[in-house]
Amino acid sequence: MRHRYFVRTQYGVIKIKSLSYSFDLPALHLWLNTHKKEIETRINFWIDGILPLRSALNMLLNLICKFNTFTSQKSYNRFYQGSVENADLIRIRLLINLSLYPQISGHKTRFAIRFLHEDSENGIVPDDFPFKLACC
Template identity: 40%
Template structure:
C-alpha cells in the first residue's frame, strides 16, 4: 500500500470545495473509462449541489483573497517573483472564467433526456431498462459518441471546478508536512484560523485517523480498523495545517 493522506476541512467553505473536487475527479475518471449508467451519479450530484448553493460567488471571493495575498507577497524583498507572477496569472484567469458563468445548470435543464432520467437515479434500482428505455437506448450507442455527449454535459461545470481545484492547490501548498507522533493513538494541535488539516501516513499503516476540530484547535484519534476501536499504540505520522 502506498502512503495515504487524510484531510479534514475545518470550515464549511473548504468542506464544500473538497466535495466538488471529489465529484470532479469522478467526472474525469468517467471520461477515461466506459462506466455505463454509473457515469450519471457524479453528474447529477454536481448538478444538485450547484442548484442548492451559489458556489460561483464563493469561489470568486476566495480567488480574490488569494490574489490579494499573492500581490502582497510580490512586494517582499526575498519573494520568488517568477513563481508568484505565474500564480497571479492562473488565479486571474480562473476568476475571469468563473465570472462569465451565469445560471450554471440552466443548459442541462433543457436536456429532455437528462431530465427524464435524473429523478429515477435517486430511487434504488430504478435505472433498469424497463424503467428507463431511453437510457437503455443511449447505452447501446458507441462509447466514442457517448463520451462526446458526456463531455458536453460536464463542460458547463468545468470553469467552476477548475477554480476550486486551483484554490485547494493553493491551500494545500500553503504549508509543508512535518513529522509528529500520536502517543497512545492521540494527538491534539492548535492553530490560528486554520481551514484544513492533512495527515499523511506511510505505507501499510497499522491504523487510520479520525480528525475533528475547528479553526483554532483540532484532535486526531487513531483507530484500529480490524477491531474498530481506538488504537492504543504510538503512531508516527506527518501533519500539515493549512490556512
C-alpha cells in the same frame, strides 16, 4: 478480496436480485446500452462544465497550502489532538502500508484526529506511529 470489509458490504448489496432488472433502474439500463461514443460525448460535456470550477479550486488550494510545510507528528493511543490559529485546512500524510485513515473533528482553534483501520473488524491500529501534518 472477500476478506476486505468494504468489498463484503458491497457484495451484499450486489446480491439483491431486483437490482439487476431493467424496470428497477430504467435510466441506468438505457445508459448502459447506449453506444460507447455517445457515452463518451456526454461525459466530456459534463466534465467541460465543471473544469473552470476545478481550475479555480486547484488554484485556491495551491495558494492556501503553498506556504505551509508538513511537520512530523506522532499519534498516541491512535489519537492526536492539536490547536492552531487561523487555519482553514488540515492535511495529513500517512504511510500507506498501515492501511489507516483519519477521522477529524474540530472547532475554531482545536482539532482532534482519530486513526481508524480500513478493516474495522479485523484491522489492527498501532498505538503509536508517526505521521505528517500541515495546517493551512
